[in-house]
Amino acid sequence: MKFLQLSKKLTYEELKEVENQLGVSFTPNFRDHYVKYNGGYPVNRNYLWPDGVKTRINHFFSIRYKGFTQLEEAYMDLFVIEQILPVGFLPFASDDGGDFFCISTLPDKYNAIFFCDMHHYDAEIFENYFTQLSISFNDFIENLID
Template sequence: MAEILNSHKKLSLEEIKEFETENQVSFTKNYMEFLIRWNGGYPEPNLFKISDEQGVSALNQFYGIGDMYSNLADYIDIYEYRLPDGFIPIANDSGGNVICLGTKEPYYEKIHFWDHEQEPEDPDDMSNMYFLANDIDEFLNNLYEDTEE
């Protein structure tokens, strides 16, 4: 599993629940555990496959909760009307695209890649969304290093 470098202030379950209420979101159990353990930061290794057609990307950072540049609340606000209903941004890649967590069925807990260069007019059009993993743990386990030199 990937390690997260430069993670932020440790969070309690109460702080996460308060964040959910304030931001009208509902996190999955695995994502809450991720926030309690890491609260954002920079993954190592950081490469992931989007699709055969889209290729590979480098994960830049996971957003965290609290007073920081990569504040999850800010990114939820920024993408509220751009992402399909039931998705929140949890990270970004080096190209400015976002990694999203599904918070409602049928995408609950699933991790998707949102390609900003293919952003449709209708945010609920998922033509620019690519499935990455069944949950945050699987996504972290799938990150890898570039072994070509």
């Protein structure tokens, strides 16, 4: 996997500070990814759904440093301020239509990736706008195609 136009490089210590700030625990493969690639555009920008439909990723959010949507700001806006995201979901990328890709920090779905379809937002029933895409961050990355 290759990413273009990355934000400033992160350290594991900086990621730990962000985890403490947000009150979450990133998965090891998510941490490794962000130390290698902080935000940016994946060369393979399309997620291939099981039914063959593709969703084009606009960009992965950056952490700590500007350059792209900042993960911390997106989390504060979507979870704390607007209360669009349910507890346990952390946005890390967006598609071209303003929808989000989130990693779960919930114990029973830890590391699973979900698509947050804002066109079907329902404040009462998050299942109406959240769809699980993969069981892990690595599985999600492996399903990105050109």
